Amino acid sequence: MNEAATQTAPDIRAAQSAPLLDVQGMSISFATAGGRLEATRDIAFSVAPGERIGVVGESGCGKTITGLSLLRLLPEDVAHISGRLDFMGVDLATCSEATLRDIRGKRIGMIFQEPMSALDPVFTVGDQIAEGLLAHGRMGRVEARERALEALRSVGIAAPEKRFHAYPHQLSGGMRQRVMIAGAMICNPQLLIADEPTTALDVTVQAQILELLRDLSDRAHMALLFITHDLGVVAETCTRMLTMYAGEIVEDAGVDAALEHPLHPYTSGLLRALPRLSERRSALPSIPGRVPVLGQMPEGCRFRQRCPFATDGCEKPQALQDAGAGRRVRCWRFRDLDLPGVAA
């Protein structure tokens, strides 16, 4: 931890014992033509310093908007966030724009699936990275340039002096993602939100980027909120896994525990649908149906229409309940169900 960080961090010792981020009762709703629709509900989780958490679930389950809302990056005119988003003592939901600007990039970094859309095509990569430093002040151009070069080097870009003057379109996909990571890392954030950062990359390049993220997280004790639909990526990168379904967290468990003994039928269904784990050319299990669309959320358990274990009682709303051993699950039947994981 360098000096600048120590000065501005509210209380370093407290931050190490207490969670870095503590989200309670967060819901996100959107103003649409059909009225205000709730896209996520009752989101509650915490992130310890240095912890790596994977967020999984099908398309449309609310992963991306959950990540974006932590930095209030959703369009403010239509999106409404409620609940408490405590980040090192600051409520991200209600803090001033100025405080938020200070936190964005400096304490919480974010990277996305398509680096091309996040990088400005008319500026060189060096300028874009250095800009992050200049924006947060306390540094001259020369020093910013040095730090930017160092950041490019630290994400494995060879000959950074040459790449410094390259435009984004002159770089390969993997290289652009490294540049994005360099930009997000330059102020040594305590938390990096990564939304499908390797989905557009080839598997050999993905392996490089995952290694890089793990390594940076270990070295800088940086927490990671890793949004992905790829359970293999979570298994290799994270220690904890949040499963989201239809705007709710339905399971929260250590990665190994979730993979071997999932407690929620949805987590189990996702695991069973993975091709590699069933016999070659056998029929693949799938989860029938689809994620309900906004405005048509079923009453009671939101997974009920697709759940093979649905029964009387499931029409009641489900709370995310404590399941022991640091796990939580949103299914009242979890003790009765012995669900298959990947090893089954």
Added chain:
Amino acid sequence: MTGERAPTLSVRDLRVEFPAAERGATVKAVDGVSFDIFKGETFGLIGESGSGKTTIGRAVVHLVEPTAGTILHDGVDPARLSSREFRAARRAWQIVFQDPNAALNPRSTILTSVMEPLAVSGVGSAEERRRAALQALARVGLPEEIGARYPHQLSGGQKQRVVIARTLTLKPELIVCDEVVAALDMSIRGDVLNLFAELQRELGLTYLFITHDLSVVSHISDRIAVAYLGRLVELGPAEAVTENAIHPYTRALLSAEPAPLPSHMRTGKRILLEGEIPSPINPPSGCHFRTRCGHAVDLCAQRAPEWREIVRGHWAACHFAEQFCSEENVAGEKAGATLLGG
């Protein structure tokens, strides 16, 4: 297995070049590829983006003109057919792409879209086409009512089924499936893959199944070919390629696949490749993989390795393939085998 049967598709020394953006340069998208596919088989083709998979698939269904080489369908070179014979014959060779949205007209009903290819080729009466379309929808497991809907009212998996139904109306024999489940959620990929398998059993279809997803290809394929920068580097029975890979690139690819397994079950050791796939405008001399290969020696820059059968039915292009193949059995350095075994 393949036995001594005649292949239904035979590709020899296929080359496809495109003019590059830079003046005078050419993109060697496919740079000398040979393989056979047998009737009723699923032939998987994997490789990183830019390796030439889509171009091979498009050449096979004659959507792109080869620069050199031959493509025979049941021993016949379509280039020798009259244009009328060619039009009739090519209905048997179809391609399905990744994005069903691009394939469906948003302003046409599903039924109209499914009937379209028949209408275009003027097959049957309007009523016959309608019946054929409804039958095809039923065959892919979609209820008749779906025919009256529009694409935006369907899920991704349903739209991909519609595209498959439309292809089926032409009674194809060979279907090139180019990343057909890549755009679908993992929870429904299984559905679409199961459908492909079921149609193959019922209709005796042959598939060239293109994907960059190793778990998908190893699940569905009888044989697997691995492409790198316009060439094939390995080809063999699915089990052999995924469990006893010979080529250093295949091994690296398998080991890079993230395994959704708890830590104590994850034993595969990772071969981390450096850099990315080079440009096909100016590929490395000799072995195309040499710039990223941990085993490369001077010879690899001087001469391209020969494409040869290393063990029966298992082909590879690496100067040291025989050595790697026997080391495999001794040292048991099975990169990824534990990940993909099943």
